[in-house]
Amino acid sequence: AQSVTQLGSHVSVSEGALVLLRCNYSSSVPPYLFWYVQYPNQGLQLLLKYTSAATLVKGINGFEAEFKKSETSFHLTKPSAHMSDAAEYFCAVTPAFGNEKLTFGTGTRLTIIP
């Protein structure tokens, strides 16, 4: 079974500051990991994914995440926050060897302070 824990349901950062959104996973088999972003009243859009290639994954809008097996983490970062980054972010996990389902975290709402 898999699970995802996102620490901090709400995170606020100043415009131009570092964004760090935390995701820890639990999986009995090697995982694939995803970060999705959701803007108000919209569906989810894939930011980036880890599928057992490079452990540092670069995504859209300047975001990146690093898979750390020893820490069972997949934290999302962006060096400089922009007002347009304000949204809800979801981390998700699935087994690496094929499965029909993703398991999502409860989400982190990111607020950007001007």
Add this chain to the structure above:
Amino acid sequence: SQTIHQWPATLVQPVGSPLSLECTVEGTSNPNLYWYRQAAGRGLQLLFYSVGIGQISSEVPQNLSASRPQDRQFILSSKKLLLSDSGFYLCAWSVRTASNNEQFFGPGTRLTVL
């Protein structure tokens, strides 16, 4: 390219009334299909998923049901809505043969039950 549609975009229904939400996918064949619900302040809850026509798996017992009458059509229904059915309903699809199970989300339906 693939697209996913959901309708209606918003819906206000009285308690006890029936429900039918529709999701269709274009530009792909034999997709896996999913229904999720987001209640206010909560993450994504997987309600149903389908790996083929007429094949539905239910994740959470409730008064909702799902059907897949055609390969790229997924319908969420209820005979009698409850107040607790209010939320944001998201449909998603994934490539059945893909190993990473990346999911692609529709724009969602906002359901308010009064």
